[in-house]
Amino acid sequence: MKTVQVKLYLNLRKYATPAMDNGQGPLSLQENHTTNDLLAALGIPSGEECTLVVNNRIAGKDLLLKDGDQVAVLPPVSGG
Amino acid sequence: MTFSLRGKLLDIDLTAGKAREITIPEADYRAFLGGSGVAAKWFYDTGKMQLSPLDPEAPLFVMTGLLTGVNVPTACKASFCGRSPATGIWSESTVGGRWPSALRSCGYDGMIITGCSAEPVYLYLREDKVELREAGHLWGKDVYATQEAIREEVEDENLRAAAIGPAGEKQVLIAGIIIDGHDARAAGRGGMGAVMGSKRLKAIAVSKGKKTPKPYDPDALDRARREAVPRIREKTRGLTDYGTAGGVPVVEKLGDLPIRNWTGGSWTEGAARTSGQAIMESAGVGHYACYRCPIRCGKEVQVTKGPHAGTEAHGPEYETAAGFGACLLNDDLHTIVAANDLCNRLGLDTMSTASVIALAMELYEHGLLKAEDAAGLELNWGNGEAILSLVEQIGNREGIGEILSRGVRRAVAHFGPPAAEFAVETKGLEYAFHDPRAFTSMALVYATGNRGACHLEGLTYFSENRAFPPELMGLEPEYEPHGYQGKPLLAKTMQDYMGTFNALGLCKFLIRGHVTPAEVSDWVKACTGWTMDAQELLTAGERIFNLKRLINTGLGISRKDDMLPPRLFAHDRVEGAAGGSLPHLGKMLWEYYRLRGWSPEGIPTAERLEQLGLPSR
Ligand code: SF4
Numbered sequence: 001m002k003t004v005q006v007k008l009y010l011n012l013r014k015y016a017t018p019a020m021d022n023g024q025g026p027l028s029l030q031e032n033h034t035t036n037d038l039l040a041a042l043g044i045p046s047g048e049e050c051t052l053v054v055n056n057r058i059a060g061k062d063l064l065l066k067d068g069d070q071v072a073v074l075p076p077v078s079g080g
Numbered sequence: 081m082t083f084s085l086r087g088k089l090l091d092i093d094l095t096a097g098k099a100r101e102i103t104i105p106e107a108d109y110r111a112f113l114g115g116s117g118v119a120a121k122w123f124y125d126t127g128k129m130q131l132s133p134l135d136p137e138a139p140l141f142v143m144t145g146l147l148t149g150v151n152v153p154t155a156c157k158a159s160f161c162g163r164s165p166a167t168g169i170w171s172e173s174t175v176g177g178r179w180p181s182a183l184r185s186c187g188y189d190g191m192i193i194t195g196c197s198a199e200p201v202y203l204y205l206r207e208d209k210v211e212l213r214e215a216g217h218l219w220g221k222d223v224y225a226t227q228e229a230i231r232e233e234v235e236d237e238n239l240r241a242a243a244i245g246p247a248g249e250k251q252v253l254i255a256g257i258i259i260d261g262h263d264a265r266a267a268g269r270g271g272m273g274a275v276m277g278s279k280r281l282k283a284i285a286v287s288k289g290k291k292t293p294k295p296y297d298p299d300a301l302d303r304a305r306r307e308a309v310p311r312i313r314e315k316t317r318g319l320t321d322y323g324t325a326g327g328v329p330v331v332e333k334l335g336d337l338p339i340r341n342w343t344g345g346s347w348t349e350g351a352a353r354t355s356g357q358a359i360m361e362s363a364g365v366g367h368y369a370c371y372r373c374p375i376r377c378g379k380e381v382q383v384t385k386g387p388h389a390g391t392e393a394h395g396p397e398y399e400t401a402a403g404f405g406a407c408l409l410n411d412d413l414h415t416i417v418a419a420n421d422l423c424n425r426l427g428l429d430t431m432s433t434a435s436v437i438a439l440a441m442e443l444y445e446h447g448l449l450k451a452e453d454a455a456g457l458e459l460n461w462g463n464g465e466a467i468l469s470l471v472e473q474i475g476n477r478e479g480i481g482e483i484l485s486r487g488v489r490r491a492v493a494h495f496g497p498p499a500a501e502f503a504v505e506t507k508g509l510e511y512a513f514h515d516p517r518a519f520t521s522m523a524l525v526y527a528t529g530n531r532g533a534c535h536l537e538g539l540t541y542f543s544e545n546r547a548f549p550p551e552l553m554g555l556e557p558e559y560e561p562h563g564y565q566g567k568p569l570l571a572k573t574m575q576d577y578m579g580t581f582n583a584l585g586l587c588k589f590l591i592r593g594h595v596t597p598a599e600v601s602d603w604v605k606a607c608t609g610w611t612m613d614a615q616e617l618l619t620a621g622e623r624i625f626n627l628k629r630l631i632n633t634g635l636g637i638s639r640k641d642d643m644l645p646p647r648l649f650a651h652d653r654v655e656g657a658a659g660g661s662l663p664h665l666g667k668m669l670w671e672y673y674r675l676r677g678w679s680p681e682g683i684p685t686a687e688r689l690e691q692l693g694l695p696s697r
Contacts, residue, residue, distance in 0.1 A: 049546045053333050072333045076547035079331050079398030080324025
C-alpha cells in the first residue's frame with residue numbers, strides 16, 4: 001500500500017472521500033496504482049475532464065504514483 | 081429573401097458637427113459578418129490607416145455584431161476599432177453589457193466617427209435620431225458620474241453610456257472606454273479611450289428604442305437556442321458561481337499565473353486568497369449578466385479600501401485579479417477590488433495598468449526607480465497603498481503616472497537599460513495574464529495577435545486544457561502542454577473561429593459551453609436566411625484575420641514583430657508546473673505561416689489573399 005496526498009479543485013471537490021477535508025487529504029492506493037487508478041478510486045468518471053498535477057508537474061493518466069506524492073486534480077477551468 | 085438584420089451606420093464628423101446615415105452593403109456583411117470584421121473592411125477601404133491614431137481625421141469605428149441584440153445566447157457585444165495610439169497598429173476592443181444592444185435597438189449597427197470637436201461633446205442616440213450635445217460640464221467627471229449626469233439631463237433612468245473617464249480625456253495611452261456606468265464593462269485594450277479623448281468626445285449615450293433586428297426564421301432560432309442553453313449553463317457553472325476569477329487557483333497550479341511580473345513559479349496561498357471564491361466570500365454582494373447571457377460571469381462586490389470604500393462596484397474578473405494580485409505579489413483581495421473600481425471610474429485598462437505597475441515595482445526592486453521619483457511611495461511588491469496611488473497617478477497623468485501612463489514599451493524607453501528585461505509586451509500591447517510557457521500554443525496566439533499580445537484572439541489554453549475540447553474543432557484531442565507539435569494548426573484554427581465572435585457580437589466564453597462552428601453557423605442561418613455552414617463561417621474568420629494582418633503589414637508589421645518578450649521567450653521559471661518550459665516559437669512560426677499561406681517573413685501571399693477574396697494590396 002501507499003498513501004498520496006490529494007487536493008481536489010472547484011467542482012471536483014464533490015468526489016472527496018470522507019477522510020478528506022475541504023477536498024484535501026490522504027488517499028490509500030495499491031503499490032502498482034497509477035494516476036488513472038487514482039481517478040477510479042475517487043470515483044471520477046472517465047467522461048469528467050480533468051488535469052492531474054503530481055508534485056508540481058503536469059502528469060499523464062498512466063503515471064505510477066509513489067508513496068507521499070502530492071496530487072492536484074484540476075477541472076478544465078482557466079480563468080478568462 | 082430579405083436580410084432583416086441590417087441597420088444603418090452613422091458617419092459622424094465631429095469637426096463639422098454633422099452626421100449622415102449610410103448603409104453597409106449585404107455583401108460586406110456576408111464576407112466580414114459585422115462588428116470588428118466589417119470595421120476592418122471599412123477601415124482598409126478608407127485608406128486612412130497611415131494617419132496618426134490621435135490625428136483628428138483618424139476614424140474610430142464603433143460596431144455592434146451581426147447578431148447583437150437578437151435572441152441568441154450572449155449576443156451582446158460591440159467593438160471599438162481603429163488604429164491604436166498605444167501600439168500604432170490595428171486595434172479592436174470589444175465589450176458586452178447592455179449598451180451595445182441598446183444602440184442596436186435604435187436602428188443603428190454602429191458609427192464611424194472622425195474629426196475633433198472644438199469643445200467637449202457627447203453623442204445622444206434615440207430611435208432613428210442622433211444629437212451632439214455639449215459636455216463641458218461632464219469633462220473631468222468619472223465614468224459612473226458621467227452616465228448618472230446624462231441620465232438626469234435627458235430624463236431617462238435606463239439610459240446607457242459608453243464613456244471615457246479622466247484617463248481618456250487626458251489621452252492616457254492605456255485608457256479604455258467603459259460602458260453602462262456603475263455596471264462597468266470595459267472596452268479596455270489598446271488605448272481606444274485616448275482616441276475618444278483626442279476627439280473631445282466624452283460619451284456615446286443611448287436611450288433604448290424598438291428597432292432591434294428580427295431574425296429571419298424565429299422558430300429555427302428558438303429551437304437552436306433551447307438546445308444550446310441548458311448545455312451552456314451546465315458547462316459554465318463555475319463561471320456563474322465565482323466568475324472568471326474562480327480560475328486563479330487552478331491556473332496557479334498549472335504554472336499559468338504571472339506571479340511577480342512573470343518570474344515566480346508557485347504562489348498557492350496567494351492564489352487561494354485572491355480567487356473568485358475568496359472574493360465572493362468576503363466581498364461579494366451579487367451576480368451580473370450581460371444582455372442575453374445565460375452564463376452570468378459578472379460579479380458585484382463591496383469596496384472596502386481606497387477613496388471609494390463603502391460603495392458597491394463591479395467585481396474583478398480573472399485578468400484583473402491576476403494582474404493586481406499575482407503579477408504584483410499582492411494577496412489582499414480588497415486592494416484588487418479597489419484597484420478594479422478605480423480603473424473603471426478613471427477609464428483605464430486594468431490589464432495594461434497592472435502590467436505597467438509591475439514594471440515600476442521591478443524597476444524599484446532593482447534601484448532604477450526610487451521612492452523620491454514616486455512621491456515618496458515605497459514600491460515594494462504587494463504594497464496595496466502604492467498600487468492604489470499609482471492607479472490614480474496613471475489615470476490622471478500625475479507624478480510618475482505621467483511616464484507609466486504611456487504603457488510598458490514607452491516607459492521602458494524612458495528608464496533605459498536594463499528595464500527592457502522586465503518588459504512584458506508584444507507589438508506594444510501588454511500581455512494578458514496567461515503564460516505562453518505553460519500552454520505553448522499561446523506563444524503563437526500572442527506573437528501573431530493582430531492587436532498585439534492578446535489572449536482572446538485564440539484562447540488556445542482552453543483547448544489545451546480541454547475546457548473546449550479540440551476534437552470539437554476536428555483537431556487532435558491532446559497536446560503536450562510544453563511541446564510544439566500540432567500547435568500551429570491549433571492556433572490558426574482557433575484564431576479563425578474566435579475572429580468570427582467579435583464580428584457576430586458573441587461572447588467567447590460560449591466555447592466553455594462547447595459551442596461549435598456548426599452551431600454558430602446554424603444561429604447565423606436562422607438569423608439571416610443565408611446559407612452558411614461551419615466551413616464557410618471559419619473561412620469568414622480566416623478572411624477577417626488576414627484582412628487585419630494586411631492592415632498591419634501596411635503599417636510595417638512582419639515576422640520581426642511576431643515575437644515574445646525576452647522574459648517569456650528565454651527566461652524559464654525555476655519552479656511550478658511550467659518550470660523549465662520555454663516555447664519553441666521559431667519552429668512553430670514556420671509551420672504557422674505555411675498553414676496561413678504567408679511568406680516566411682509573415683506577409684500574406686497574393687494567392688492566399690485571392691482565395692479569400694481580399695485585395696492583394
Ligand atoms: S459570459 Fe460573462 S462576459 Fe460573457 S456575455 Fe456572459 S456575463 Fe458577459
